Amino acid sequence: MERILVGLLLLAGWFSLSTCRQYHFVNQSSTWSEALTHCRQTYTDLASISSVDENNELKKTLNSAGHSSDVRIGLYNEVDWKWSDGFSSSGADYRNWYTSAYDPDFIGANQFCVNIYQNGLWLDTECSSKLPFVCYIGTRLAREFVFVNKSTDWRSAQKYCRESYTDLATVSTDAENKKINNLTNKTLAWIGLFRDKKFSWSDGSSFQFSSWDNVMNEIGSMRIICGATSVTRSVAWKFLSCEKKLPFVCYSLPPEAKQAMKMTIESEDSVGLNNPALKANILKKLQDRLEAKGVSGVSLEWTEQAGRKQAEGDKGG
Numbered sequence: 001m002e003r004i005l006v007g008l009l010l011l012a013g014w015f016s017l018s019t020c021r022q023y024h025f026v027n028q029s030s031t032w033s034e035a036l037t038h039c040r041q042t043y044t045d046l047a048s049i050s051s052v053d054e055n056n057e058l059k060k061t062l063n064s065a066g067h068s069s070d071v072r073i074g075l076y077n078e079v080d081w082k083w084s085d086g087f088s089s090s091g092a093d094y095r096n097w098y099t100s101a102y103d104p105d106f107i108g109a110n111q112f113c114v115n116i117y118q119n120g121l122w123l124d125t126e127c128s129s130k131l132p133f134v135c136y137i138g139t140r141l142a143r144e145f146v147f148v149n150k151s152t153d154w155r156s157a158q159k160y161c162r163e164s165y166t167d168l169a170t171v172s173t174d175a176e177n178k179k180i181n182n183l184t185n186k187t188l189a190w191i192g193l194f195r196d197k198k199f200s201w202s203d204g205s206s207f208q209f210s211s212w213d214n215v216m217n218e219i220g221s222m223r224i225i226c227g228a229t230s231v232t233r234s235v236a237w238k239f240l241s242c243e244k245k246l247p248f249v250c251y252s253l254p255p256e257a258k259q260a261m262k263m264t265i266e267s268e269d270s271v272g273l274n275n276p277a278l279k280a281n282i283l284k285k286l287q288d289r290l291e292a293k294g295v296s297g298v299s300l301e302w303t304e305q306a307g308r309k310q311a312e313g314d315k316g317g
């Protein structure tokens with residue numbers, strides 16, 4: 001087993017060296033989908049960035065093109081607000097955002113939980129902030145609200161509400177919002193609205209590195225927001241409307257990254273590698289390891305050769 005682990009480490013190192021992306025600045029004002037189409041036709045995809053090294057490569061590309069203002073990258077985020085109790089009937093889309101403060105403003109791309117503020121207005125906030133909260137008891141059709149004046153993060157508030165009452169407060173009408181506002185007495189308090197922290201790259205690679213700009217990302221009523229960056233903001237990332245027209249950056253992969261490779265796995269136990277479950281498990285471990293390193297598009301399979309059994313990796317297939 002020890003040898004197999006060593007093999008995994010070497011393989012992961014080899015791939016992350018060889019998959020460094022080459023970026024290409026395209027000076028054509030485009031929506032995010034127009035940019036995506038262009039990149040897929042001309043290169044590989046819109047720019048995805050999986051490390052600080054790649055982010056610096058992107059910066060070099062923009063600097064040498066002499067472009068300092070916003071450019072699109074392949075990053076996007078679906079905005080899918082949900083209630084803690086899963087409520088999705090009529091009224092589930094009731095909102096009372098503090099729009100004059102630009103909320104939901106998704107500051108620093110790190111605000112996924114919602115609290116109620118003075119005058120019953122809502123703010124998106126970092127889920128780790130410590131705030132009192134509002135639970136409800138009863139059914140989804142006959143809710144009574146309970147204010148819990150203990151400051152805690154959103155997850156712990158949810159747990160508390162589920163243990164002591166029904167769940168964190170679902171708010172589906174103005175009347176309910178006023179009731180809650182009355183209870184909280186102008187204190188900031190969590191309600192049950194939240195969204196998952198789900199960032200995606202257009203090429204499907206896993207999201208593992210981030211370089212957020214600590215700015216407002218005004219979401220408004222958009223259902224999807226698209227990533228942008230600029231050298232004037234030290235290639236830190238933010239979100240803008242996907243419809244806004246901006247120049248963009250594509251990437252391509254150096255050709256050698258598409259080569260197939262072989263690795264040999266030695267087992268001290270001669271019977272071990274004949275066990276199909278063990279073989280499947282080894283492939284899965286290799287695949288997970290590569291995914292964890294951000295290497296996608298790799299297919300692995302076993303081949304047999306002159307009495308030896310090998311796992312083959314074929315990148316780019």
Ligand SMILES: *[C@@H]1O[C@H](CO)[C@@H](O)[C@H](O)[C@H]1NC(C)=O
Nearest residue numbers: 027028029065066067068247
């Ligand atoms: C991009 O195009 C605009 C006009 O469409 C031009 O003003 C600008 O200089 C160009 N920028 C670069 C970096 O080529």
Ligand SMILES: *[C@@H]1O[C@H](CO)[C@@H](O)[C@H](O)[C@H]1NC(C)=O
Nearest residue numbers: 175177178179180181182183
């Ligand atoms: C708010 O509280 C006041 C006094 O505590 C009460 O008179 C009023 O009816 C309450 N409003 C709502 C909507 O519950």
Ligand SMILES: *[C@@H]1O[C@H](CO)[C@@H](O)[C@H](O)[C@H]1NC(C)=O
Nearest residue numbers: 147149182183184185186187
């Ligand atoms: C509301 O807050 C004020 C001051 O912040 C306090 O004097 C008052 O007792 C509070 N009311 C309730 C119902 O907690």
Ligand SMILES: *[C@@H]1O[C@H](CO)[C@@H](O)[C@H](O)[C@H]1NC(C)=O
Nearest residue numbers: 132147149183184185186187
């Ligand atoms: C919550 O507790 C704080 C003190 O811990 C108090 O100042 C505040 O008025 C309380 N709020 C309500 C609505 O009871």
